[in-house]
Amino acid sequence: MKRAFVPPADALIAFECAARHASFTRAAEELNLTQGAISKQIRHLEDRLGVELFRRVRQRIVLTDAGRIYLHDIKGALEELTDATRQVMSYAGSEDVLNLAVLPTFGTRWLAPRIAGFSKRYPAAGLNLSVRLQPFDFSVEPFDGAIHHGNPVWAGAIAEPLFAEEVIPVASRAFRDRHNINSPAELSRVPRLQLSTRPMAWRQWFDLAGVSTTAAFQGARFEQFVMIAEAAVHSAGAALIPRFFIEDELASGRLVRLFDLSLRQQTAYYFVYPENRTLRPVVKAFRSWLIEEARMARADREAMLPG
Template sequence: MLSRRLIPSTAALVAFEAAARHSSFTLAADELNLTQGAVSRQVAQLEAQLGVPLFQRVRQRVVPTLAGQFYAEQVRDILARLGQAGAQAIAFESGSGSLGLAILPSFGARWLIPRMPDFFARHRDISINFSTRVRPIDPRAEGLDAAIMSALPPVPDLIRQRFMGEELVPVAAPALIGPNGPPCPADLARLPLLLQETRLDSWTLWFEAQGLKRPPGQPALVFEQFLLVIRAAVAGLGCALVPRFLVREELASGELVILPGRASPAETSYYLVYPANRKTYRPLMVFRDWLMEQGREPGSLSPKTV
C-alpha cells in the first residue's frame, strides 16, 4: 500500500499542474477561476506534504524545479486518465461510450471501414476514434483502448485476439505480363517485384514455396503501405504479393490478374490487441464480439485468443 502522505488531494494536483504549465500562479488561478493566493496555498501544501520543493521563484515568475517538471508530467497523465476513467464509467453505466482504435491503413480502407455501417447500425450509442499505424504499437503507450495489428510478439498484460487470417496471392497488371497470358512462376524471377516494408521476405518465401530461388539483385520497389503496393501493381511497375482480400476490387475490374503459383495461408494473422485491464470496458467488448463475427466470414481462418 502506498503511504497516504504520497497521495495528495485532486484539488492540489490540479492547481499544481496548471501552475507548472503556465509557470505562473496568476495564470493558473485565472484558468481555474481561483484566486492567486488559493493556488499558492495549494502548491505550498503539496510541497509540504511531499517534502520536496516543486518551484523556484525567479523574479516575478515561478519555475518548476527538476523534481517539479518530472512530477508535473506524471500528474498531467494521471489527471487525464482520471478524466477518461470518469467519462468511461458514465458511458459504462449508460451503455454508450467511445473507443480509441488504431488500425492498419490498407486493412482499414479495404476491409474494416466498408463493414463499419453494420456495426454502427447495431450500436448507435458507440463512437470510434480511428487512427492509423503501420507498425506494431502498445495501445497503452499511446492512450488508446485497442489496436488492430498483423504482427505483435506476446507482451505482458496485453490481450491478443486473432480474428482473421490471410492468403497471399501474386498479382500483376495485364500490361506487364503481355499478350501471352500470365507467366509461369519461374518467369517472375525476370520481373520487378513490389514489396511492403514490414514484409521484405515475403517474395523470398513465396519463391521457396514454389521450389524456386529468388535471384539475388532482382529489381524491387518497397512501399510503406499495401495500398501503395497495389496502386504500383496496377500502374505496371512490378508484380505484387498481397493479401487476396485487399485486391478484390482490382481483380474484379481486371486491373490486376492472379499469376500462376501456389497461394497458401500466410503466417500473418490479424489481431485485436488491448490491455488486460480494458476487458470489461463495454464499447471495446462490443466491438470485439462484432469483429470476431466479421472474421468468421467465408475465406477467413478461425479466430482464437493468444
C-alpha cells in the same frame, strides 16, 4: 499506505497546468480558478511533498530540479487518468460495453466497414476498439476478446477460426505499365514493398513462381498492410497483400493483380477470448456475428474463383 503518498488530484492538476504555462495566472485562467487558489494548491502540494517545486524569479515562476522531475513523472499518469475518464464517459447510455483488441489493418479494412451491422443487431452495446499487435494476458488487459493472426495458440484463450489469407501480388496500373511487367521474373527487377513482420513473403512468392533471385528481401519496409496498400496505389512499388484487405482497390482499378499466383498461408485469422471467463451476452453476440460475417466473406470469395 500507498494512497497516503498520493496528493489530491486538484493539486496535481494545478501544478501541471502552472508548470506548463510557467504562470499561476494563466493556469488560473485555464482551470477557471483564481490566482490565489492556484497558489494555495501549489503551496499545499509543496508542504505535502516537503520540497520546493517552483522558484519565484523576477515576478515569474521557474521549476526547480525537483519540480521538473516531478512534472515529468506525473504527466503520464494524468494523461492516463484523463483517457480513462473520457473512455468511461463514452459508455453513457450503453447497457453493455465490449472491449476488443484488433490488428490495425484488419480493424481498418475489414472490421470497421462492417461494424455497423453489429451495432444494428445489438444497439445496447458500447464498443471500444484498441490496437494490439501481439498476444497479451487477458487476466492483465481489460479486453473481452481479440483478433489474432497466426497459429491458433494463445495462452489462456480459445481461438475461433475466421478465415485464411490469399496473398496476391498487386501494383497500380501506372506502375505495371511503366515497368512493362509481363512475367513473374520481372518483379525481381522493380521496386517492391516489404512488410517488416513478414520478411519472407517475397522470397516465398518467387519460390512459388520458380524465380531465382537474390533480391527478394530488397525494398522499402512498412509495419502495416494499410501503409503498403496506400504506397502501392501511389505507384511506390509492387506489393504482396491479402486480397480481402484490398477488395475496394481492386474493384475500382486503383490496384491491379499482377499474376494469378497466390501465397496460401498456413496461418489464419482468429477471434480469441479468455477460456476461464464466462462470456457476457454482448461478447456472445459479437462472437456469433463475427463468425457469420467471416463465413459470408469466405463464401463471396469462393464464388469469385474461376470454375
